[in-house]
Amino acid sequence: MENYDAKYVMISIYDLMKSAWFYKIAGLNSTNYLVNHDSVTTFTDSGKLTMILMFLDNRITGFTLVYEDQHI
Secondary structure, eight states: OTTTTOOOOOOOTHHHHHHHHHHHHTTOOGGGTEEEETTEEEEOTTGGGSHHHHHHTTOOOSOOOOOOOTTO
16 A cells, blocks of 8 residues: 555455456466355355455454445
């Protein structure tokens, strides 16, 4: 974030649906992070340590929540 002088991080629950593509774009094997059982996608133990899930579960420190939309 410092390299780009970024001030905010925007994460949406919809990003979870896109996360398989995030891993692929990064050159990672998405099955190391996601498991699909009967059309339900869950995170593996490694996937639970990813920043996107940690942000959505409020497990990231050092950030201040400035906006939250309960209607999404």
